[in-house]
Amino acid sequence: GDSVTQMEGPVTLSEEAFLTINCTYTATGYPSLFWYVQYPGEGLQLLLKATKADDKGSNKGFEATYRKETTSFHLEKGSVQVSDSAVYFCALMGGSGYSTLTFGKGTMLLVSP
Amino acid sequence: NAGVTQTPKFQVLKTGQSMTLQCAQDMNHEYMSWYRQDPGMGLRLIHYSVGAGITDQGEVPNGYNVSRSTTEDFPLRLLSAAPSQTSVYFCASSSPVAGGNEQFFGPGTRLTVL
Numbered sequence: 347g348d349s350v351t352q353m354e355g356p357v358t359l360s361e362e363a364f365l366t367i368n369c370t371y372t373a374t375g376y377p378s379l380f381w382y383v384q385y386p387g388e389g390l391q392l393l394l395k396a397t398k399a400d401d402k403g404s405n406k407g408f409e410a411t412y413r414k415e416t417t418s419f420h421l422e423k424g425s426v427q428v429s430d431s432a433v434y435f436c437a438l439m440g441g442s443g444y445s446t447l448t449f450g451k452g453t454m455l456l457v458s459p
Numbered sequence: 460n461a462g463v464t465q466t467p468k469f470q471v472l473k474t475g476q477s478m479t480l481q482c483a484q485d486m487n488h489e490y491m492s493w494y495r496q497d498p499g500m501g502l503r504l505i506h507y508s509v510g511a512g513i514t515d516q517g518e519v520p521n522g523y524n525v526s527r528s529t530t531e532d533f534p535l536r537l538l539s540a541a542p543s544q545t546s547v548y549f550c551a552s553s554s555p556v557a558g559g560n561e562q563f564f565g566p567g568t569r570l571t572v573l
Contacts, residue, residue, distance in 0.1 A: 449501040
């Protein structure tokens, strides 16, 4: 079945550092890929998405490129802020027609001033 | 729009008790889903529905029942709560027709079973 593997955390960075959170996936067909963010005590918010190979999703300075050849969707940001501290989830939605998500286990990001 | 709402926000149950977690959305979305979030496990799909009167099981359905009598509501029932059901529960909705494949999540219900 479908699966998502993302790097374990916590990832601890200083403000203005470069961020990479790795995500790889296994899926049949042509999935859509997502990054969700969960701030403390809140639900999940969509951060960015990509629906086909070579698409780049971007939002709030975060970017991720859908790489079919390496089955990856790594999240990057050039300069993190304290307010980016949260848990980040990589997820995929398969091409089966059902609108449900398969999530990775999440990566906690902690940014210090 | 209120989006996706969930009640209650917190609940403590004793083993064997039953309860219903409520979920409602006002976006006229066809699809609704229930997930549970456990430490180190990410979110796992419990049940989902692709429209009123249609439900199906996800990855971890045991111990939970759902029904979808209206487009707006998708309650999750615990028939006999067990400590293993201690978790945070999230409801989500989406509309492949109107909104593409983005899922909108509610704020969650934190359930503790003693």
